[in-house]
Amino acid sequence: MKMSKIDITIGITGLNNTDNPGPGVPVIRGIKESEVFNPRIIGLAYENLEPGVYMEGLLDKTYLIPYPSEGTEVFLERIEYVHSKEKFDLIIPNFDAELFTFMKAAEKLSSLGIHTFLPTLEQYEERNKSNLPEYGRKYGLSVPESIDITSHSDILKFDKDKDFDYPLMVKGKFYDAHIAYNEEQITSNFNKISAKWGLPVILQEFVKGTEVNVVALGDGKGNTIGAVAMRKQYITDKGKAWGGITIDDPKLIEITHKIMRETKWRGGMELELIRTNSNEYYIIEINPRIPAWVYLAVGAGQNLPEALIKLAMGMEIEPYTEYKKGIMFVRYSYDIICDLKKFETLSINGEL
Amino acid sequence: MKTKGNIAISESGFLFDPTTGESFTFNPVGLEIFNYLKEEKSLGEITEIMTEKYDIDANNFERYYYDFTSMLNQYHLLENE
Numbered sequence: 001m002k003m004s005k006i007d008i009t010i011g012i013t014g015l016n017n018t019d020n021p022g023p024g025v026p027v028i029r030g031i032k033e034s035e036v037f038n039p040r041i042i043g044l045a046y047e048n049l050e051p052g053v054y055m056e057g058l059l060d061k062t063y064l065i066p067y068p069s070e071g072t073e074v075f076l077e078r079i080e081y082v083h084s085k086e087k088f089d090l091i092i093p094n095f096d097a098e099l100f101t102f103m104k105a106a107e108k109l110s111s112l113g114i115h116t117f118l119p120t121l122e123q124y125e126e127r128n129k130s131n132l133p134e135y136g137r138k139y140g141l142s143v144p145e146s147i148d149i150t151s152h153s154d155i156l157k158f159d160k161d162k163d164f165d166y167p168l169m170v171k172g173k174f175y176d177a178h179i180a181y182n183e184e185q186i187t188s189n190f191n192k193i194s195a196k197w198g199l200p201v202i203l204q205e206f207v208k209g210t211e212v213n214v215v216a217l218g219d220g221k222g223n224t225i226g227a228v229a230m231r232k233q234y235i236t237d238k239g240k241a242w243g244g245i246t247i248d249d250p251k252l253i254e255i256t257h258k259i260m261r262e263t264k265w266r267g268g269m270e271l272e273l274i275r276t277n278s279n280e281y282y283i284i285e286i287n288p289r290i291p292a293w294v295y296l297a298v299g300a301g302q303n304l305p306e307a308l309i310k311l312a313m314g315m316e317i318e319p320y321t322e323y324k325k326g327i328m329f330v331r332y333s334y335d336i337i338c339d340l341k342k343f344e345t346l347s348i349n350g351e352l
Numbered sequence: 353m354k355t356k357g358n359i360a361i362s363e364s365g366f367l368f369d370p371t372t373g374e375s376f377t378f379n380p381v382g383l384e385i386f387n388y389l390k391e392e393k394s395l396g397e398i399t400e401i402m403t404e405k406y407d408i409d410a411n412n413f414e415r416y417y418y419d420f421t422s423m424l425n426q427y428h429l430l431e432n433e
């Protein structure tokens with residue numbers, strides 16, 4: 001007998017399928033392919049031109065929400081308002097920058113009957129780019145050295161003989177990474193990145209090799225519910241994967257299991273590593289959420305967005321242990337012809 | 353010399369290394385030699401086949417062979433012995 005699917009209302013952010021894509025749309029695609037859930041998807045958009053809002057058949061309803069930087073109270077008020085209309089079972093936040101607000105509000109959301117499945121504040125903080133070398137030492141993982149830069153005078157204090165040599169990476173606390181070969185390039189990248197993403201800006205030792213990535217899901221008890229490894233085949237000027245392929249790299253999966261086991265990570269995670277020519281692995285970033293390429297994992301046999309819902313709703317779950325290797329994805333851009341009325345309604349009423 | 357165990361190669365000469373995610377294309381002669389390596393044929397055996405089949409002498413063939421296998425090695429397509 002075929003079981004009937006479970007009705008569920010899910011709020012999802014990260015609908016910006018731009019050249020720096022958010023994970024919202026691929027997360028929704030995974031959920032819509034679920035054999036278990038019959039989802040009603042509520043899009044939570046920060047901008048009225050986020051492409052996901054205009055994609056046919058993707059969202060059941062859209063609401064504009066204020067940026068978390070406008071204050072937790074304003075943000076939560078808006079979520080409560082949407083909840084009063086839509087009755088969320090669950091919200092899946094997909095941006096690094098909003099996670100902090102959602103984590104702090106998790107209890108409040110829970111009291112309203114809204115489930116989330118997020119890391120703890122401690123887990124979130126310790127894998128921050130600024131804390132990564134300490135994280136590496138604590139858990140016995142190879143991580144490139146890095147230092148925080150909060151002002152121009154910090155740049156002058158950087159000593160290539162004492163710290164680490166050029167070239168190096170200049171990174172924003174949430175996004176953005178540029179290579180720098182000298183002090184002038186550090187300064188110009190510092191100005192650009194700090195204007196956009198705030199402080200600190202991180203200088204990270206450059207490790208030569210191939211970038212490899214893992215999307216994974218932890219149950220908060222030390223178990224890895226799923227993990228898929230990928231190599232970017234085509235990288236945009238923003239460093240985003242425009243094409244990628246699943247790879248069979250047991251060591252990479254072993255590192256992922258170790259991180260999940262020792263940190264008891266709760267929720268989605270993206271690991272970014274460099275594999276050197278001598279087959280050493282350096283963790284260059286740990287993102288505390290599902291990445292925008294998660295649909296590759298779904299295509300390779302691990303529906304991690306569906307698994308995340310099961311975890312959030314306290315359902316029983318069987319960990320994925322396998323995935324298909326050599327599965328590729330290629331992104332594309334596509335012009336959607338939109339009715340001006342949609343744009344107008346969202347802009348004026350804040351909902352669509 | 354042994355080729356890496358988990359790599360897949362198609363009849364068209366398209367090779368995919370699932371560990372690294374890299375793919376390569378061989379020309380027909382490259383594909384033929386690669387398949388001999390996969391069958392764990394020795395250099396002597398491969399040289400005999402190739403010199404019989406193609407208009408090339410053993411010395412010249414060996415030169416090309418080492419050139420080819422060093423390239424395979426560089427791309428980590430051979431097992432480290």
